[in-house]
Amino acid sequence: xxxxxxxxxxxxxxxxxxxxxxxxxxxxxxxxxxxxxxxxxxxxxxxxxxxxxxxxxxxxxxxxxxxxxxxxxxxxxxxxxxxxxxxxxxxxxxxxxxxxxxxxxxxxxxxxxxxxxxxxxxxxxxxxxxxxxxxxxxxxxxxxxxxxxxxxxxxxxxxxxxxxxxxxxxxxxxxxxxxxxxxxxxxxxxxxxxxxxxxxxxxxxxxxxxxxxxxxxxxxxxxxxxxxxxxxxxxxxxxxxxxxxxxxxxxxxxxxxxxxxxxxxxxxxxxxxxxxxxxxxxxxxxxxxxxxxxxxxxxxxxxxxxxxxxxxxxxxxxxxxxxxxxxxxxxxxxxxxxxxxxxxxxxxxxxxxxxxxxxxxxxxxxxxxxxxxxxxxxxxxxxxxxxxxxxxxxxxxxxxxxxxxxxxxxxxxxxxxxxxxxxxxxxxxxxxxxxxxxxxxxxxxxxxxxxxxxxxxxxxxxxxxxxxxxxxxxxxxxxxxxxxxxxxxxxx
Amino acid sequence: xxxxxxxxxxxxxxxxxxxxxxxxxxxxxxxxxxxxxxxxxxxxxxxxxxxxxxxxxxxxxxxxxxxxxxxxxxxxxxxxxxxxxxxxxxxxxxxxxxxxxxxxxxxxxxxxxxxxxxxxxxxxxxxxxxxxxxxxxxxxxxxxxxxxxxxxxxxxxxxxxxxxxxxxxxxxxxxxxxxxxxxxxxxxxxxxxxxxxxxxxxxxxxxxxxxxxxxxxxxxxxxxxxxxxxxxxxxxxxxxxxxxxxxxxxxxxxxxxxxxxxxxxxxxxxxxxxxxxxxxxxxxxxxxxxxxxxxxxxxxxxxxxxxxxxxxxxxxxxxxxxxxxxxxxxxxxxxxxxxxxxxxxxxxxxxxxxxxxxxxxxxxxxxxxxxxxxxxxxxxxxxxxxxxxxxxxxxxxxxxxxxxxxxxxxxxxxxxxxxxxxxxxxxxxxxxxxxxxxxxxxxxxxxxxxxxxxxxxxxxxxxxxxxxxxxxxxxxxxxxxxxxxxxxxxxx
Numbered sequence: 001x002x003x004x005x006x007x008x009x010x011x012x013x014x015x016x017x018x019x020x021x022x023x024x025x026x027x028x029x030x031x032x033x034x035x036x037x038x039x040x041x042x043x044x045x046x047x048x049x050x051x052x053x054x055x056x057x058x059x060x061x062x063x064x065x066x067x068x069x070x071x072x073x074x075x076x077x078x079x080x081x082x083x084x085x086x087x088x089x090x091x092x093x094x095x096x097x098x099x100x101x102x103x104x105x106x107x108x109x110x111x112x113x114x115x116x117x118x119x120x121x122x123x124x125x126x127x128x129x130x131x132x133x134x135x136x137x138x139x140x141x142x143x144x145x146x147x148x149x150x151x152x153x154x155x156x157x158x159x160x161x162x163x164x165x166x167x168x169x170x171x172x173x174x175x176x177x178x179x180x181x182x183x184x185x186x187x188x189x190x191x192x193x194x195x196x197x198x199x200x201x202x203x204x205x206x207x208x209x210x211x212x213x214x215x216x217x218x219x220x221x222x223x224x225x226x227x228x229x230x231x232x233x234x235x236x237x238x239x240x241x242x243x244x245x246x247x248x249x250x251x252x253x254x255x256x257x258x259x260x261x262x263x264x265x266x267x268x269x270x271x272x273x274x275x276x277x278x279x280x281x282x283x284x285x286x287x288x289x290x291x292x293x294x295x296x297x298x299x300x301x302x303x304x305x306x307x308x309x310x311x312x313x314x315x316x317x318x319x320x321x322x323x324x325x326x327x328x329x330x331x332x333x334x335x336x337x338x339x340x341x342x343x344x345x346x347x348x349x350x351x352x353x354x355x356x357x358x359x360x361x362x363x364x365x366x367x368x369x370x371x372x373x374x375x376x377x378x379x380x381x382x383x384x385x386x387x388x389x390x391x392x393x394x395x396x397x398x399x400x401x402x403x404x405x406x407x408x409x410x411x412x413x414x415x416x417x418x419x420x421x422x423x424x425x426x427x428x429x430x431x432x433x434x435x436x437x438x439x440x441x442x443x444x445x446x447x448x449x450x451x452x453x454x455x456x457x458x459x460x461x462x463x464x465x466x467x468x469x470x471x472x473x474x475x476x477x478x479x480x481x482x483x484x485x486x487x488x489x490x491x492x
Numbered sequence: 493x494x495x496x497x498x499x500x501x502x503x504x505x506x507x508x509x510x511x512x513x514x515x516x517x518x519x520x521x522x523x524x525x526x527x528x529x530x531x532x533x534x535x536x537x538x539x540x541x542x543x544x545x546x547x548x549x550x551x552x553x554x555x556x557x558x559x560x561x562x563x564x565x566x567x568x569x570x571x572x573x574x575x576x577x578x579x580x581x582x583x584x585x586x587x588x589x590x591x592x593x594x595x596x597x598x599x600x601x602x603x604x605x606x607x608x609x610x611x612x613x614x615x616x617x618x619x620x621x622x623x624x625x626x627x628x629x630x631x632x633x634x635x636x637x638x639x640x641x642x643x644x645x646x647x648x649x650x651x652x653x654x655x656x657x658x659x660x661x662x663x664x665x666x667x668x669x670x671x672x673x674x675x676x677x678x679x680x681x682x683x684x685x686x687x688x689x690x691x692x693x694x695x696x697x698x699x700x701x702x703x704x705x706x707x708x709x710x711x712x713x714x715x716x717x718x719x720x721x722x723x724x725x726x727x728x729x730x731x732x733x734x735x736x737x738x739x740x741x742x743x744x745x746x747x748x749x750x751x752x753x754x755x756x757x758x759x760x761x762x763x764x765x766x767x768x769x770x771x772x773x774x775x776x777x778x779x780x781x782x783x784x785x786x787x788x789x790x791x792x793x794x795x796x797x798x799x800x801x802x803x804x805x806x807x808x809x810x811x812x813x814x815x816x817x818x819x820x821x822x823x824x825x826x827x828x829x830x831x832x833x834x835x836x837x838x839x840x841x842x843x844x845x846x847x848x849x850x851x852x853x854x855x856x857x858x859x860x861x862x863x864x865x866x867x868x869x870x871x872x873x874x875x876x877x878x879x880x881x882x883x884x885x886x887x888x889x890x891x892x893x894x895x896x897x898x899x900x901x902x903x904x905x906x907x908x909x910x911x912x913x914x915x916x917x918x919x920x921x922x923x924x925x926x927x928x929x930x931x932x933x934x935x936x937x938x939x940x941x942x943x944x945x946x947x948x949x950x951x952x953x954x955x956x957x958x959x960x961x962x963x964x965x966x967x968x969x970x971x972x973x974x975x976x977x978x979x980x981x982x983x984x
Binding site for chain 2: 027029030031034035036037038039042043045046062063064065066067068069070071072073074075076087088089090091092093094095096097098104105106108117118119120127130131134146150151153155167169
C-alpha cells in the first residue's frame with residue numbers, strides 16, 4: 001500500500017500536512033521554520049512561475065533583481081511600514097566566522113561586526129524605492145514596471161509548510177507612475193491577473209475585493225486581494241496588490257519633473273503572490289486519497305501503468321503504452337510510464353493518486369487484445385475502458401474536462417458555504433462552522449475589531465464586481481447604517 | 493550623443509564598468525557589495541537561465557529549493573570545506589527589531605538573540621547533504637540529481653559588478669550516486685554542458701580541464717573548470733563542476749544499502765555557474781562602442797529606426813518597419829521599433845550600439861521608394877542596403893552569421909594570445925602582457941605557489957581533450973620532469 005493519509009474528517013490539519021509531506025512536495029529543514037521544496041513540489045511552483053511570468057510580461061512588466069539585504073535605517077523611513085514589517089525579521093550583524101579558540105568548530109568573529117545591521121528582506125519596497133530615486137528624473141522615465149522573483153524572510157513563530165514559513169519564495173512587482181489614476185489602474189490590473197490565474201490555471205474560484213483599513217498592507221492606501229475558500233470553509237488570502245500612494249516616494253525623496261517642468265512625488269504600487277499558492281492548491285482540491293492537481297499545473301499529466309504477468313506481456317504492454325505516449329507528447333502533454341518492475345500495479349495506482357496525477361492509463365494483455373485501455377480520472381476516481389482509436393485526442397479533451405470539473409467542484413463547494421447573514425446570533429454560530437458570511441458593516445475599525453475579538457472572524461474583503469453585495473442595510477454588530485455587504489470569514 | 497564609454501586602450505577596467513552601467517545592465521546598490529541587476533541585464537540572465545535549465549533537464553536533473561540559512565554548526569562538519577568557505581560570510585544573530593528607546597527609528601532587540609547563529613548560504617553542500625540523509629536509504633533512491641537557482645552571499649572585500657559581488661545569483665547542482673564512477677561521470681557531463689553553453693550560446697571559446705589541487709573547491713577530490721580569455725588576455729573561470737567523493741556523505745552520515753544489503757557512503761558532485769557569466773559576456777565581446785551581444789542571448793535581436801522629416805514620412809516608414817517586424821516575430825525573433833519622436837536617429841544608433849543589439853534596420857523615405865532598407869551589423873559595425881524582398885529570411889540568416897562571427901573573433905583573439913612557453917625568463921615577461929601560456933609543470937603545490945608568488949599567474953587548468961598538451965618535458969620553473977603542459981594565466 002502507498003503511504004497512509006489522514007482523513008480530512010478525522011483531522012483536517014494533519015491531512016494537509018500528510019499531503020504536503022507524503023506527496024513529496026516539501027518538508028521541514030534543519031533550520032527552524034524554513035522548508036525544503038522537493039522536486040515534485042518545485043515542479044508545480046515552476047509551472048506557476050512560468051505562467052504568471054508570461055501574464056505579467058504581457059502587461060509590460062519586466063524582471064529585475066534587487067539586494068537580499070536592507071540597511072536597518074531604511075526601515076525607519078516609512079513610519080507605517082516599520083510598524084507592520086520591521087519587527088520579526090532576520091538580522092545580519094557580523095560578516096565573518098573564525099576558528100574557535102578552543103579548537104572546536106567555528107565562532108562568530110567579534111571583530112567583524114557591521115557598522116549598520118542588515119535586515120534580510122521581508123519585502124523590498126524600501127530598497128527598491130531607494131534605487132528608483134536614481135532612475136527617475138522626468139515624466140519620460142515613467143512608468144517603471146518591475147517585478148522580481150526571489151526569497152524573503154519573516155520570522156514567523158508558528159510555521160506550516162507553504163502556508164506560513166520563515167523563508168518563502170514569491171514575486172514582488174513594484175511600479176512607479178506619474179499619476180494616482182495610473183497607479184490605481186495598475187494595482188487593479190494586477191489583482192485581476194491574479195484572479196484570472198487562480199481561476200483559469202489553479203481552478204480556484206476567488207473573491208476579489210478591497211481590504212478593510214485594518215487589514216491593509218503596512219504603508220498602503222488601498223490593498224486589493226483575492227480570497228479563496230478552503231475545504232474547511234476557512235479563507236486563504238492568495239494574492240494582494242497595493243496602491244501605495246506617494247508614501248514610499250516621500251520617504252525616499254523620489255520626484256519627477258512633469259511635462260510642465262514642475263516636480264512631483266511619484267505614485268507607487270506593489271503586488272505579490274508566493275509559495276502560499278501551493279498551500280491553496282493542496283487544500284482547495286485534495287481529497288482523502290491525496291492531491292488532486294489541475295492538469296494545467298500537473299508536472300505529470302498522464303501516468304501509464306502496464307499490467308503483466310510474463311516478460312512477453314510486459315514488453316507488449318509497454319510498447320502499446322509507448323505508442324500512446326508519443327502521441328500525447330506531440331500534443332504537448334507530459335507523460336510518465338511507470339515501468340518499475342518491483343511494485344504491484346495497485347501500489348502504483350495509490351502512489352500516483354497520492355501525487356494527484358490527473359489521468360492514469362492502465363493496459364493489460366486483455367486490453368491489448370481488444371484494442372482498449374483503462375482510463376482513470378483522478379478528480380472523480382472513475383474508470384472507463386476506452387478504445388485505442390483516437391485515444392490521444394480523447395485524453396486531450398479529457399484533460400480540459402478535468403480542469404473545468406475541478407473548478408466547478410470548488411465553486412459549488414464555495415457556493416454551498418457562502419450566504420448572507422443579518423443576525424449577530426446566527427453569525428456567531430455559523431462563522432464557526434466554516435462559512436463565508438456576507439454581512440453589512442458600518443465601515444469602522446472598532447466594529448471590525450469587536451467582531452474579530454468575539455469570533456476570530458475578519459473582513460476578508462469588500463468585494464468588487466459583485467452586485468450581490470451592493471445594497472443598503474445595517475451593520476450586523478453595531479446596527480449602524482451600511483451601504484454594502486462585505487465578506488467575513490475565519491482565515492489562514 | 494549617447495553616453496560616453498571609456499576606450500579599452502585607455503582604461504580597460506573603467507571600460508568594463510562603463511559598459512555594465514551605461515548599457516543598463518546593473519549598478520551598485522545602497523548595500524555595500526550588493527548589486528541591482530537592471531531589467532536589460534536581467535533579461536540576458538533570464539535567457540541564460542532558461543537555456544541552461546533546459547540543458548540540465550535533458551540530462552535528467554530536476555529543480556528543488558533548499559533553505560537560505562545554514563546552522564553555524566554545519567560548517568564545522570566538513571573540515572576542508574570550513575577552511576575554504578566559512579570565513580567571510582553574512583551571519584544572522586538576531587530575529588527581531590524593536591522601536592528605539594530614544595524614539596528614533598529601530599534597533600536590534602537584544603532579547604531576540606538566536607541560540608545558534610545562522611549563516612546566509614555561501615554554497616549549499618552542507619544543508620543539502622543534511623537533507624539527503626533523509627532521502628537516501630537504499631540504492632533504489634539513487635541517483636539524486638537536484639539543482640537550485642538561488643542567491644548566495646560571500647562577503648567579498650573588493651567587489652566589481654557581476655565579477656565579484658557579495659550577493660550573486662547562480663545555480664548549484666548537487667547529485668548523489670551509488671558509485672564513484674557514476675559521480676565522476678556526472679561531474680564530467682556537467683562541465684561539458686557548461687562548455688557547450690559557453691561555445692554555442694555565449695559565443696565564448698573555453699578551455700576545459702581539471703583544477704590543480706591548490707585551486708580545487710573546498711572539500712572536492714577533483715574540480716573541473718571552463719576557462720575563458722578576456723580581451724585583456726586574463727583568464728576568467730566561467731563554471732566549475734566538482735567530484736566531491738564521499739566527503740559530504742561522511743560528514744553528514746549519508747549511507748545507502750547496496751544491492752547486497754551492505755551499507756556504503758554515497759558519492760557526490762556539485763556544479764555551478766553564476767551571474768559572473770554576465771561579466772564574461774561583456775568582457776569577451778564588447779568594443780569601444782559598447783556591448784556586443786550574441787544573438788542567442790540578446791533580449792532585443794533587431795532594432796528598427798525610422799528616418800523621417802515629415803509626419804507623412806514618419807507614418808510611412810513606421811508602417812514599412814512594422815511589416816518587417818511581423819515577419820521577423822513569426823520567425824521567433826525579438827524586435828524593437830524605436831519610434832521615440834524626441835531623439836535624432838544618430839543618438840538612437842549610438843544608444844542601441846551601446847546596448848549591443850546585433851542588427852539595426854534604418855528606413856527612410858528613399859528606402860521606401862526604392863524598396864530597400866539599411867541593415868547594420870553590431871559586431872562588425874558594417875552597413876549595407878538590402879532589398880525588402882525576402883528581408884526577414886535574410887536577417888534570420890544574418891543572425892546566425894553574427895553568432896558564428898562573434899565566436900570566431902573571440903577564438904582568433906585567444907589563439908593569437910596562447911602559446912607554448914619553455915623558458916622561465918620568457919614566461920615572466922609574456923605572462924604580464926596578457927597571455928595564456930602552455931607550460932610544463934612538475935605537479936607540485938610548491939612550484940605552483942612559487943610561480944604565483946613571482947608572477948601572480950596561476951594554473952587555470954590541466955586541459956582535457958587536448959592533444960597539444962600531451963607531451964613529456966620539464967617544469968618551466970623547477971626543471972623537474974613533467975608529463976603534460978598546463979595552462980598558466982593571470983586571472984580575474
